[in-house]
Amino acid sequence: MILLENALAYIPLFAITAISIVMLILFSYIKKKNTARISFIAYFSTIILGLGSLLSGIQIYFLENPTQAFGIFAFAAAIAAFIIIPYAIILCTFEPKEIRKLVPHSQNVEEMTTAQAYAQVVESKSLQATDEESRALQLSYDFSAKATESFSDKNGLSLLLDHVNKTIRDEIQADGGAILLVDDFEDVITVKSFDGDFPPPYKLPSDMPHKPIRIATNFKFASFPLRENIFGEIATAGKPELITKPENDARIYQNGPEEFLECGSYIMVPMKVNDAVIGVIALARTHEKPVFTEDNLKTAVMLSDFATTSIKTVMSVTEIMEHNNLIKEAQIATNIQQMLHPTKLPVLPGIQLGTIWNPEEGVCGDYYDVIVSRKDRISFVMSDVAGKGINSVIVMSMLRAMIRLVVNTKKTAGTILEWVNHGIAAESFSTDHFASCALINYDPTKKVAEIATGGTTPVYYYSAEKNTIERLSNASEPIGVDKESHYQDVLQDVKTGDILVTYTDGLVEALNEQGQQYPKESLLKIVSLNASKSGKDIANLVKADIKKYIGNSSQHDDQSLLVIKF
Known part of the structure; x- marks a missing residue:
């Protein structure tokens, strides 16, 4: 109160x-x-x-x-x-009933116990993780589908790499991306896919203009050794890296002073299959953008794992398809060559012939021929065409056809080779498909041999009278390299018992188990010691001696020999 x-x-x-x-x-x-x-x-x-x-x-x-x-x-x-x-x-x-309907936490907070609230938070996170896994699984299916489509396209691998590059770039919001593949034979890593803004983390050539288009083009076709650069070192180490401070990383080279060359943040992920690195996925953000995060790195690694499986599958299938195509091509070329190879040598009065024709495998680059064109001319040809496959067979076919066409003229052996060389060298496909060739025109009426050679195919002459053997051929340019090449003629009188020998380099480059080549001196010695035998017997003795020399070693090149005994 x-x-x-x-x-x-x-x-x-x-x-x-x-x-x-x-x-x-x-x-x-x-x-x-x-x-x-x-x-x-x-x-x-x-x-x-x-x-x-x-x-x-x-x-x-x-x-x-x-x-x-x-x-x-x-x-x-x-x-x-x-x-x-x-x-x-x-x-x-009041005893509340269990609420089974999923509603936002904010709508149930005053009706839920602490345990219920915690359970809903866990379930919400689980649903979020499920969504991420579902997205990753969908991208994995997408990579696999793209890989399947690429099998039917000759540029399928490139298209798949571009698709993977763009997909991962979009998922982690990178400004630029590149995929580099390792070449085990040359120990380099080469850019196979490139897109976007990618400040180069390597030192640019000093003479390169600092223009975006030139920089991008340089990177698009660049190759790097597997050391002393960020791409090679990531491939060698086999571990993904997040680089947010490139200025503190000795592997990153800062080009400049242009702003577009300033390095930002990078993600580098090695592409591994059974612990073997087949390449690197490189992603970049420019310096003015927020740096990559650990979550970006985890996403890139996960997607890289999915993509690597698809890429390796396409690479393996492509290799198999290319191998099968080579086998088919080789079979076609072999069939053609079998038609070009003389199945039976002509019978020549006063002349004994001995031959070896031992192809390595598939298409043989060696070719020999015996052409009786006139009473005063019998032509002997020994040729070794570089390379294998259809192009080599084309060169061989042209060589055979042109020699057979012009050997009937009065022109010398050197002139005939010049004509043949001019025709083959003029063809664009012959750049990597040239031939060594020896042409021997023998005049039985005068008993004179006219010899011309192009390339490395030699001609040796054994004199029965002197019991000596010497080389007659001269060193010169191969057939099909230079249209202006000249080939000299060498004239040699022959007598009864004399022998001419020509062969391809595969014969004297046969390796034994110690990696030593079969000596040409051994071949010439067999000819000299067995000069009294027939040409066929001499050829067989050479063949047996080579087989004995190499033992169980495999053959690495075609082997051909032509023995002409008068």
């Missing part, structure tokens, strides 16, 4: 009113944000308590009637308590 008579008694009443108003504002905000459910009972009891304290304060402050003010406040408090207490009792005794 004493407090109510105090003139300051209205202050706590007005304070309760203000607190009630604040609570109503907070309830409204909570409802708008939908962070919890606010019951109507909470609103109603707060309004009653706030109105009761407001009216009581007015009675004291303005009407100076504390007795009536006490009654009003007590009545309001009783009503609020009457409303809120039963509601509290119901909440204490």
Whole structure:
């Protein structure tokens, strides 16, 4: 009673009113944000308590009637308590049913226990992880589908690499990307796919203009050794790396001063199959963009693993297809060559012939021929065409056809080779498909041999009278290299018992088990010691001696020999 008579008694009443108003504002905000459910009972009891304290304060402050003010406040408090207490009792005794419907955490926070709230958070994260796995699985299927499509396209591997490069770039929002493949034979790593803005992390050539198009073109066709550069070292180490501070990395070279050359952040991921690195996926962000994160690195590694499997599959299938195509091509070329090879040597009065023709495998680059064109000319040809396959057979066919066409003329052996050389060298396909050739025109009426050679095919002459053997051929350009090449004629009188020998380099380059070549001196010695035998017997003795020399070693080149005994 004493407090109510105090003139300051209205202050706590007005304070309760203000607190009630604040609570109503907070309830409204909570409802708008939908962070919890606010019951109507909470609103109603707060309004009653706030109105009761407001009216009581007015009675004291303005009407100076504390007795009536006490009654009003007590009545309001009783009503609020009457409303809120039963509601509290119901909440204490009520057993809520399990809510199976997935709703946002904010809608259930006031109805869930702590354990339920935790379980929902875990489930939400699980759903998020499932979405990421589903996305990764979809990209893996996409890579596999693209790999399958590439089998039917001759540029299939390049198309697959470009697709993988773009996909990973998009997934981690990289400004530029490149895929480099390792060449095990040359110990280099070469760019096979490139796109976007990729500040080069390697030293540019000093004479290269610093223009974006020139820099991009240089990188697109670049090869790097497997050391002393970031790409080679990542491939060698076989570990992915996130580089966010290139200025502190000794492997990164800072070109400049142009802004587009300034290095940003990089992700480098080795492409591994059974611990063997087949290449590197390189991704870049320019310096003005936010640097890559660990999450970006994890995504790039995961997608790289998926992509590597598809890329390796395409590479393997491509190798098999190329090998099969080579086999088919070799079979076609072999069939053609079999038609060009003389199945039966002509019978020549006063001349005995001995031959060896031992092709290595598939298409043989060696070719020999015996052409009886006139009474005063019998031509002997020994040739070794560089390379294998259809182009080599074409060169061989042209060589054979042109010699057979012009050997019937009065032209010398040197002139005939010049004509043949001019025709073959003029063809673009002959750049890597040239031939060594020896042409021997023998005049039985005068017993004179006219000899001309192009390339490395030699001609040796054994004199029965002197029991000596010497080389007659001169070193010269091969057939098909230079249209202006000249070939000299060498004339040699022959007598009864004399022998001419010509062969291809595969014969004297046969290797034994110690890696030593069969000596040409051994071949010439057999000829000299067995000069009394027939040409066929001499050839067979050479063949047997080579076989004995090499033992179980495999043959590495075609072997051909022509023995002409007069």
